[in-house]
Amino acid sequence: xxxxxxxxxxxxxxxxxxxxxxxxxxxxxxxxxxxxxxxxxxxxxxxxxxxxxxxxxxxxxxxxxxxxxxxxxxxxxxxxxxxxxxxxxxxxxxxxxxxxxxxxxxxxxxxxxxxxxxxxxxxxxxxxxxxxxxxxxxxxxxxxxxxxxxxxxxxxxxxxxxxxxxxxxxxxxxxxxxxxxxxxxxxxxxxxxxxxxxxxxxxxxxxxxxxxxxxxxxxxxxxxxxxxxxxxxxxxxxxxxxxxxxxxxxxxxxxxxxxxxxxxxxxxxxxxxxxxxxxxxxxxxxxxxxxxxxxxxxxxxxxxxxxxxxxx
Amino acid sequence: xxxxxxxxxxxxxxxxxxxxxxxxxxxxxxxxxxxxxxxxxxxxxxxxxxxxxxxxxxxxxxxxxxxxxxxxxxxxxxxxxxxxxxxxxxxxxxxxxxxxxxxxxxxxxxxxxxxxxxxxxxxxxxxxxxxxxxxxxxxxxxxxxxxxxxxxxxxxxxxxxxxxxxxxxxxxxxxxxxxxxxxxxxxxxxxxxxxxxxxxxxxxxxxxxxxxxxxxxxxxxxxxxxxxxxxxxxxxxxxxxxxxxxxxxxxxxxxxxxxxxxxxxxxxxxxxxxxxxxxxxxxxxxxxxxxxxxxxxxxxxxxxxxxxxxxxxxxxxxxxxxxxxxxxxxxxxxxxxxxxxxxxxxxxxxxxxxxxxxxxxxxxxx
Amino acid sequence: xxxxxxxxxxxxxxxxxxxxxxxxxxxxxxxxxxxxxxxxxxxxxxxxxxxxxxxxxxxxxxxxxxxxxxxxxxxxxxxxxxxxxxxxxxxxxxxxxxxxxxxxxxxxxxxxxxxxxxxxxxxxxxxxxxxxxxxxxxxxxxxxxxxxxxxxxxxxxxxxxxxxxxxxxxxxxxxxxxxxxxxxxxxxxxxxxxxxxxxxxxxxxxxxxxxxxxxxxxxxxxxxxxxxxxxxxxxxxxxxxxxxxxxxxxxxxxxxxxxxxxxxxxxxxxxxxxxxxxxxxxxxxxxxxxxxxxxx
Numbered sequence: 006x007x008x009x010x011x012x013x014x015x016x017x018x019x020x021x022x023x024x025x026x027x028x029x030x031x032x033x034x035x036x037x038x039x040x041x042x043x044x045x046x047x048x049x050x051x052x053x054x055x056x057x058x059x060x061x062x063x064x065x066x067x068x069x070x071x072x073x074x075x076x077x078x079x080x081x082x083x084x085x086x087x088x089x090x091x092x093x094x095x096x097x098x099x100x101x102x103x104x105x106x107x108x109x110x111x112x113x114x115x116x117x118x119x120x121x122x123x124x125x126x127x128x129x130x131x132x133x134x135x136x137x138x139x140x141x142x143x144x145x146x147x148x149x150x151x152x153x154x155x156x157x158x159x160x161x162x163x164x165x166x167x168x169x170x171x172x173x174x175x176x177x178x179x180x181x182x183x184x185x186x187x188x189x190x191x192x193x194x195x196x197x198x199x200x201x202x203x204x205x206x207x208x209x210x211x212x213x214x215x216x217x218x219x220x221x222x223x224x225x226x227x228x229x230x231x232x233x234x235x236x237x238x239x240x241x242x243x244x245x246x247x248x249x250x251x252x253x254x255x256x257x258x259x260x261x262x263x264x265x266x267x268x269x270x271x272x273x274x275x276x277x278x279x280x281x282x283x284x285x286x287x288x289x290x291x292x293x294x295x296x297x298x299x300x301x302x303x304x305x306x307x308x309x310x311x312x313x314x315x316x317x
Numbered sequence: 318x319x320x321x322x323x324x325x326x327x328x329x330x331x332x333x334x335x336x337x338x339x340x341x342x343x344x345x346x347x348x349x350x351x352x353x354x355x356x357x358x359x360x361x362x363x364x365x366x367x368x369x370x371x372x373x374x375x376x377x378x379x380x381x382x383x384x385x386x387x388x389x390x391x392x393x394x395x396x397x398x399x400x401x402x403x404x405x406x407x408x409x410x411x412x413x414x415x416x417x418x419x420x421x422x423x424x425x426x427x428x429x430x431x432x433x434x435x436x437x438x439x440x441x442x443x444x445x446x447x448x449x450x451x452x453x454x455x456x457x458x459x460x461x462x463x464x465x466x467x468x469x470x471x472x473x474x475x476x477x478x479x480x481x482x483x484x485x486x487x488x489x490x491x492x493x494x495x496x497x498x499x500x501x502x503x504x505x506x507x508x509x510x511x512x513x514x515x516x517x518x519x520x521x522x523x524x525x526x527x528x529x530x531x532x533x534x535x536x537x538x539x540x541x542x543x544x545x546x547x548x549x550x551x552x553x554x555x556x557x558x559x560x561x562x563x564x565x566x567x568x569x570x571x572x573x574x575x576x577x578x579x580x581x582x583x584x585x586x587x588x589x590x591x592x593x594x595x596x597x598x599x600x601x602x603x604x605x606x607x608x609x610x611x612x613x614x615x616x617x618x619x620x621x622x623x624x625x626x627x628x629x630x631x632x633x634x635x636x637x638x639x640x641x642x643x644x645x646x647x648x649x650x651x652x653x654x655x656x657x658x659x660x661x662x663x664x665x666x667x668x669x670x671x672x673x674x675x676x677x678x679x680x681x682x683x
Numbered sequence: 684x685x686x687x688x689x690x691x692x693x694x695x696x697x698x699x700x701x702x703x704x705x706x707x708x709x710x711x712x713x714x715x716x717x718x719x720x721x722x723x724x725x726x727x728x729x730x731x732x733x734x735x736x737x738x739x740x741x742x743x744x745x746x747x748x749x750x751x752x753x754x755x756x757x758x759x760x761x762x763x764x765x766x767x768x769x770x771x772x773x774x775x776x777x778x779x780x781x782x783x784x785x786x787x788x789x790x791x792x793x794x795x796x797x798x799x800x801x802x803x804x805x806x807x808x809x810x811x812x813x814x815x816x817x818x819x820x821x822x823x824x825x826x827x828x829x830x831x832x833x834x835x836x837x838x839x840x841x842x843x844x845x846x847x848x849x850x851x852x853x854x855x856x857x858x859x860x861x862x863x864x865x866x867x868x869x870x871x872x873x874x875x876x877x878x879x880x881x882x883x884x885x886x887x888x889x890x891x892x893x894x895x896x897x898x899x900x901x902x903x904x905x906x907x908x909x910x911x912x913x914x915x916x917x918x919x920x921x922x923x924x925x926x927x928x929x930x931x932x933x934x935x936x937x938x939x940x941x942x943x944x945x946x947x948x949x950x951x952x953x954x955x956x957x958x959x960x961x962x963x964x965x966x967x968x969x970x971x972x973x974x975x976x977x978x979x
Contacts, residue, residue, distance in 0.1 A: 038797075039796075041793060042796045042805075044793065048853075049811055052848065053815045113719055116711070117712075119708055119709065132720060139909060141928045143727065145932065145936070146729060146730035150729055155748055157749060161749075197972055198973060250821040252912065256916065257932055271819075278828070284825060294821070302814065370875065391878035395876060399872070402869075403872065405874075407892055417876075417878055
């Protein structure tokens with residue numbers, strides 16, 4: 006029976022003109038695709054990859070950029086106390102700030118999720134405001150709030166009989182102030198991320214857990230957290246990169262002072278490289294961020310690919 | 318003139334996996350052909366090669382006598398209806414249907430005339446200004462068909478167009494598609510995994526399995542004369558029962574002996590056909606509808622068939638009874654008036670004129 | 684009536700108190716949110732309060748700083764009459780509009796190619812996009828300073844237009860890839876059969892269908908270029924080429940007598956465009972923020 010399909014009226018077949026055009030169509034497709042990605046490639050190669058390589062090269066030059074001194078800049082940096090204090094401050098700043106942002110963000114996301122859906126939009130809109138204002142500008146407001154003689158924060162504290170705090174004058178308080186501003190700016194971002202993650206957990210899962218006898222804490226521990234683990238880790242790692250490389254808050258609030266004790270890598274690199282005019286050494290300072298950022302990036306990427314695999 | 322010919326059509330993917338293994342098929346002008354088979358049998362790949370969405374590894378596709386292997390989809394003069402409708406969500410129904418014509422720079426009044434005409438055929442005139450989001454599943458389906466009709470192409474291609482609809486709507490749209498084809502008479506290639514859809518719609522059904530064509534023929538022929546065990550099992554619902562047994566012959570003719578000891582006489586007019594297979598293991602194929610309760614009949618070749626029901630499913634117009642022979646699950650369709658109870662033996666009547674005998678080595682129906 | 688309630692209470696004794704538990708949870712939630720809202724909104728509110736004070740009132744430094752005794756708009760009018768401040772505003776606007784346009788063209792084209800047309804190296808390029816998104820601006824501003832200087836674009840808004848895409852393009856491309864990838868493949872096949880070319884498919888199908896994504900990416904590009912700080916601080920030192928952020932930080936804040944009222948008014952005016960966009964397009968704004976994490 007299949008045989009009769011073979012014999013049934015063979016029409017005289019004429020090959021269409023321009024044979025091979027489908028292959029040409031496919032080949033043209035990848036040419037077009039390549040052309041379409043060309044501007045992107047130009048940005049990535051010309052403005053990221055090339056500068057990165059050039060930065061490494063720059064960091065091996067002497068101050069006047071006429072002689073290659075190998076790792077000379079790095080050696081000099083290793084010998085200065087300021088550099089080590091910058092390294093410590095960067096790490097303490099980034100880790101403390103990210104931890105606080107993550108915790109506050111998580112708490113607020115949870116609280117937001119608890120209130121009736123009708124009010125959520127309004128509260129969410131209000132609580133995201135710190136993230137929306139360009140940080141360089143809102144930090145100006147904080148700076149004024151920290152003013153040594155007319156601090157509005159100290160005024161509020163004095164109501165509760167707390168003595169005036171020398172916010173930007175004392176190194177320890179200056180460090181705390183920088184972290185406070187960064188947490189204020191970044192916590193809303195964590196909140197939004199976590200809220201999106203919480204919302205993506207199916208409601209039935211909570212209902213099933215409740216019927217299985219889980220209390221509120223157990224639901225959090227066994228349902229919410231595992232479901233959010235990926236988003237939490239990616240957001241934390243990503244924020245770690247951004248916070249570690251932060252510049253604007255330190256620049257506006259303390260400009261590195263007092264006594265260079267609040268400098269982070271970015272602001273110190275700026276100080277050394279641009280303001281003091283030692284480009285190669287500035288490049289060396291900022292490149293110190295690279296290994297730490299690379300470790301974070303590695304974990305972010307691993308998280309992303311794992312998530313993608315799970316979704317498939 | 319728009320017949321479609323597939324000649325030695327092959328589709329191979331990387332790693333030399335062959336999805337379609339050299340199939341030949343001639344589809345006549347105005348014909349409605351349904352490609353049916355289980356998922357992964359190559360039916361969709363075949364359709365997509367006709368459409369030009371999938372590159373052809375070997376062989377030819379010809380539409381209207383022209384080999385179109387190397388012609389991009391837009392120049393093949395075909396229209397396609399997708400499983401998920403693929404309506405452009407940002408365009409109104411009118412714009413959706415007009416899009417292909419607009420791209421081909423048809424004059425405005427001609428576009429309007431064609432869209433209106435198609436909308437009238439499909440009964441969607443009041444929906445023309447709506448967006449797809451505001452339509453029900455059945456309405457979207459109509460729009461997708463309308464988009465094909467307005468183009469007035471040489472061939473319609475349907476890729477499982479009804480799978481996203483609920484059961485009731487599916488039956489309704491099935492009739493609708495048949496009606497549209499009777500109106501516009503365009504050559505149609507239709508892919509589905511649902512054999513009922515295939516049987517009801519097709520002029521000819523093409524049953525595919527593992528990248529090859531198992532059988533081609535009108536629906537009734539496939540039902541009554543399946544060529545292979547696969548077709549026998551695939552066409553018809555509930556599926557045909559297969560029971561292993563032996564053909565034994567003596568002076569009076571042939572008998573079929575099942576493992577459980579049941580003996581079924583083979584109708585005399587088939588003796589010559591099966592004689593070469595006597596004394597060999599074979600497979601009995603019999604449809605549930607030919608395994609019924611005993612009642613007075615003028616059919617000659619009826620054999621007794623003992624059964625002990627395990628599960629009984631009353632369907633209303635009939636009652637399905639499931640039982641086992643020799644460990645093989647068998648089902649039978651009984652008159653609902655027939656008293657049956659789980660665990661109580663009954664005697665059924667097997668219509669031996671309707672049975673098939675299959676060679677278990679080649680899986681061919683003898 | 685009272686009889687029936689009494690008897691029913693006899694049959695069904697009430698166990699636990701779900702509603703009290705729930706009420707407690709609600710109270711904690713609202714208390715946390717109110718506290719957070721106060722802390723989160725205090726700085727902008729205080730900036731606004733300060734911006735309404737006259738210089739004399741600020742210099743006085745007496746009493747409650749959170750109160751305004753004689754509100755005045757003189758800070759705002761002084762700023763709006765200040766050619767330099769308006770210059771900053773115009774610079775920011777030019778740079779931002781150009782960067783947003785460039786970014787969207789680059790990322791929509793690239794995302795379409797990466798999401799739909801497989802070609803040699805497309806997978807590596809998609810990973811590369813994500814990697815560059817992880818590179819912070821403070822890592823590269825020194826070599827870029829040299830490069831921009833070599834092109835003679837220091838102290839020019841054109842230098843900023845050149846380098847800002849490093850901040851915006853990777854993320855925008857990334858979220859556009861996500862949006863394009865979520866468009867069902869049958870849609871392009873239908874368009875292909877309908878006779879669309881690649882450019883028609885992009886412009887007539889993908890762009891309109893992915894409009895929410897395009898709006899979200901545009902908002903992202905806008906806010907990032909508007910708020911950019913490191914690059915302009917490093918590359919621009921002449922006031923007439925400065926965008927708002929560095930302009931206010933470096934030019935309004937000078938000498939020993941800080942014009943706090945004016946600084947705050949300037950900062951608030953400068954923050955206005957992103958805040959207004961946020962207020963009107965909050966859902967797109969948030970979609971853009973979260974897309975990076977949920978899609979990638």
